[in-house]
Amino acid sequence: MNLIVSAIGQGLLWALLGLALYLTFRILDFCDMTVEGTFPLGAATAVTAISHGMNPYVATLLAVLTGMAAGLITGLLYTKGKIPSLLAGILTMTAAYSVNLRIMGKSNISLLGQQTLFSSQFLKSLPQYFDSVFVGFIAVAIITLLLVFFLDTDYGQAFIVTGDNLTMAKSLGIKTDTMIIVGLMVSNGMVGLCDALIAQNNGYADINMGIGTIVIALASIIIGEVAFGELTLTQRLMAVSLGSIIYRLILLAVLQLGFSANDLNLISSIVLALAMMVPRLDGLLNVAHPILKGVRTHD
Amino acid sequence: MTKPILELKNIQTVVNRHTANETKILRGINLTIHTGDFITVVGTNGAGKSTLFNVIAGHLPVDAGQIFHNGVDITHTSEEARTKFLARVFQDPKLGTAPRMTVAENMLLATKRGEHRPLFPRKLKSQIPRFTKLAATMNNGLENRMNTATGALSGGQRQALSFLMATIKRPDLLLLDEHTAALDPHTSRNLLKATDERIKQDHLTALMITHHLEDALKYGNRLIALKNGQIIADVSGDQKEQLTVKDLYRYFE
Numbered sequence: 198m199n200l201i202v203s204a205i206g207q208g209l210l211w212a213l214l215g216l217a218l219y220l221t222f223r224i225l226d227f228c229d230m231t232v233e234g235t236f237p238l239g240a241a242t243a244v245t246a247i248s249h250g251m252n253p254y255v256a257t258l259l260a261v262l263t264g265m266a267a268g269l270i271t272g273l274l275y276t277k278g279k280i281p282s283l284l285a286g287i288l289t290m291t292a293a294y295s296v297n298l299r300i301m302g303k304s305n306i307s308l309l310g311q312q313t314l315f316s317s318q319f320l321k322s323l324p325q326y327f328d329s330v331f332v333g334f335i336a337v338a339i340i341t342l343l344l345v346f347f348l349d350t351d352y353g354q355a356f357i358v359t360g361d362n363l364t365m366a367k368s369l370g371i372k373t374d375t376m377i378i379v380g381l382m383v384s385n386g387m388v389g390l391c392d393a394l395i396a397q398n399n400g401y402a403d404i405n406m407g408i409g410t411i412v413i414a415l416a417s418i419i420i421g422e423v424a425f426g427e428l429t430l431t432q433r434l435m436a437v438s439l440g441s442i443i444y445r446l447i448l449l450a451v452l453q454l455g456f457s458a459n460d461l462n463l464i465s466s467i468v469l470a471l472a473m474m475v476p477r478l479d480g481l482l483n484v485a486h487p488i489l490k491g492v493r494t495h496d
Numbered sequence: 497m498t499k500p501i502l503e504l505k506n507i508q509t510v511v512n513r514h515t516a517n518e519t520k521i522l523r524g525i526n527l528t529i530h531t532g533d534f535i536t537v538v539g540t541n542g543a544g545k546s547t548l549f550n551v552i553a554g555h556l557p558v559d560a561g562q563i564f565h566n567g568v569d570i571t572h573t574s575e576e577a578r579t580k581f582l583a584r585v586f587q588d589p590k591l592g593t594a595p596r597m598t599v600a601e602n603m604l605l606a607t608k609r610g611e612h613r614p615l616f617p618r619k620l621k622s623q624i625p626r627f628t629k630l631a632a633t634m635n636n637g638l639e640n641r642m643n644t645a646t647g648a649l650s651g652g653q654r655q656a657l658s659f660l661m662a663t664i665k666r667p668d669l670l671l672l673d674e675h676t677a678a679l680d681p682h683t684s685r686n687l688l689k690a691t692d693e694r695i696k697q698d699h700l701t702a703l704m705i706t707h708h709l710e711d712a713l714k715y716g717n718r719l720i721a722l723k724n725g726q727i728i729a730d731v732s733g734d735q736k737e738q739l740t741v742k743d744l745y746r747y748f749e
Contacts (some may be wrong), residue, residue: 351613358605361594364586368553370579370610 203326204449208417208442209333210398213391214410215417215437216340220384223418223433224348225360225377230286231271232388232414234293235264236407239389241297244306244402253314257393264389265382267293272378290407297404304404313397329398336394337438340387345431356380409462416469417441423475444468500564501668501701502529507551507561521547523725525561529669529703533732534695536712537705539722540748545705548722549671552703554578565668580610583667585658585675592658595647599638599657602646603627606661630660634690636683652683659687663694670695670702677707688715709744721747 214232221229239260246256267289274285298304320328347353359366359376366373396402421433421440428436451464507525512518522544529535539545550556552563554575562571565581586592593602604620604627624642631639634656638649646654655675662670672691676684692715695702706712712719718732719739729747731739 346617347615349617350615351608351618352615354601354605354618355613358594358597361596362591364591365594367555367575368579368584368586368592369605369608370576371613372576 199325200449201446202324202330204445205442206326206329206333206398208445209337209438210329210391210395211413211445212333212337212417212438212441213340213387213394214414215421215441216337216344216434217384217387217391218411218414219418219434219437220344220380220387222415223360224357225380227275227282227360227377227381228286229268229271229381229384230283230411231267231289231293231381231385232286232411233407233409234290234297235267235385235388236392236410237297237402237404238267238293238300238407239264239392240396240402240406241300241306241404242389243393244308244396245300245302247308247311247313247397248306253312253316253397257314257390257397260389260393261386262389264392265386267389268381268383268385269378271385272381275381276374276377294404301402301404306402308397308400308402313400314394315397332394332398336390340390341434341438344434348430409465412462412465412469413444416444416465416472419469419472420444420447423472499531499566500528501531501533501566502552503527503564504552505562505564507548507563508559509547509551509556510559513559521725522551522558525725525727527720527727527730529701531701532699533701533718534692534716535703535718535720536716537703537720537722538707538709538712538744538747543722544725545722546673547725549584549673549703549705552669553582553584553671577610581668582671583609583662583665583669584671585655585662585673587674587677589651589654589658589678592661593646593649593654596645598643598645599631599649600624600627600642602657603630603661603664606664609665609667630664631657633694634660635686652679652687655679656687656690659691659694663698663700666698666700668701670700672702672704674705674707691715709741712744713739713741723747 214236218229218232221227242263243256243260246259247253251259271285271289274280274288275282278285280288314332315328320331323331348357355366355371356376356379358369359371359373363373366376392406417440418437419440420443421436424440424443425432425436447468448461448464452458456464504525504527507522508520509522510518510520525548537545537548547556551558554573558571562569564570570578594605600620600623604618604623607623628639628642631642636653636656638653638656641649641653646657649657655678659675675691676687679687688711694700704716713736717736719729719736720727721729721744
């Protein structure tokens with residue numbers, strides 16, 4: 198039971214990463230590799246700040262800002278520098294590795310004995326692992342509501358159409374470069390928030406904690422899409438969070454089979470690859486059709 | 497004579513500048529467009545018709561010459577800023593609409609062409625009756641698909657929607673780049689008819705590229721022919737009425 202609660206808590210905290218990537222990967226159609234650098238960057242910023250005695254809320258905000266800065270750099274490289282999107286992200290990601298080492302001063306910092314967002318009396322009074330469920334749920338709920346509001350504004354619609362049809366967006370007078378930069382900044386700011394929370398929940402920041410994070414984020418997006426099918430935009434955002442939880446439960450199941458934590462990246466990739474191939478496998482094996490037929494009364 | 501809404505003065509464009517492949521595309525275009533003009537544009541492939549449109553829209557920079565809108569020099573005004581007074585319909589149905597957004601969402605985006613887009617709720621629902629009425633004017637069932645993603649529409653419906661979107665907020669100048677060329681003859685004729693009606697009804701100023709010479713003669717009050725980056729004919733009014741397809745063929749020789 199504890200393991201399942203823990204998986205749900207992790208799923209909710211990591212859902213922020215999925216939501217962040219949803220903005221770039223799905224809406225802007227931009228595969229943003231920056232995330233692998235922003236992830237440890239946010240953690241490094243928050244943990245270093247906290248270990249120097251900074252208030253954990255301010256430290257978390259600082260992590261959001263550094264994430265946005267990383268997004269800004271990738272955005273400028275892509276829009277103004279005309280560097281291909283994948284490479285622009287990889288450049289920022291690689292540069293961030295050195296920056297992270299500079300910020301942390303060493304490759305691993307512990308938060309042992311420090312005040313974090315998880316140190317409040319209320320959270321400590323909850324049963325084990327329920328603190329991450331609580332914080333994760335609040336964060337996911339607030340971010341999802343903000344995104345739903347944002348995407349339904351005139352500005353948000355201009356953002357969506359930039360990813361959907363760049364030529365048309367330009368012909369309607371939308372400053373597409375600005376939209377892409379803003380999108381990358383908001384997305385990476387969310388990544389900064391996500392990893393600041395995860396680092397505080399784990400109690401440490403590690404220079405290598407970014408490796409494989411894109412795959413995890415994409416897995417929550419794709420699993421959500423495969424599991425829930427055709428949805429409205431608001432429902433899609435919620436599906437990302439549910440996908441993130443499902444992904445954690447899958448990992449939990451696999452670990453129960455006897456795999457070790459060292460195998461996680463391999464397992465993550467396999468889970469994502471399988472999820473992405475479902476539509477293809479579906480065509481080959483015709484699995485979904487009989488299942489759906491069994492569920493629906495009329496075809 | 498009405499005042500010019502757009503003036504092109506000695507416009508020249510060059511591609512592959514400073515290389516062995518340097519080629520002049522537009523070689524000194526002079527064109528004065530008056531309010532209410534509906535100009536059909538003909539010419540061979542490579543004559544510079546699309547380049548001319550791209551230059552007017554600000555998509556391509558000019559290498560020499562000036563462009564004036566209502567007497568104001570806009571030669572160096574950005575593509576985004578020009579959308580305040582200019583709307584386009586592309587040849588490719590895929591370019592004019594956002595495939596994952598619904599018909600109504602696309603129309604709402606177009607009502608704010610060239611405007612600042614604030615962080616306020618877009619209020620889509622209150623606009624749907626107006627959009628549905630507009631869609632019904634296209635006579636192709638578009639009004640029944642207001643909440644369908646445009647990617648699921650037929651090419652004809654997508655082009656009709658593109659045209660509606662270009663005119664939903666009145667442009668000073670409408671650029672139609674072979675907007676019916678990708679459609680079957682029947683659908684194409686219907687859209688051209690609707691285009692002509694809308695332009696007449698709203699007294700729009702428009703330029704329309706077409707390879708269909710009968711259409712070039714049938715529609716509009718003025719016709720220009722392009723060849724090798726220059727305007728070789730500019731015929732309007734009664735003179736245009738008397739033109740025949742045979743006359744037009746001479747422009748292609």
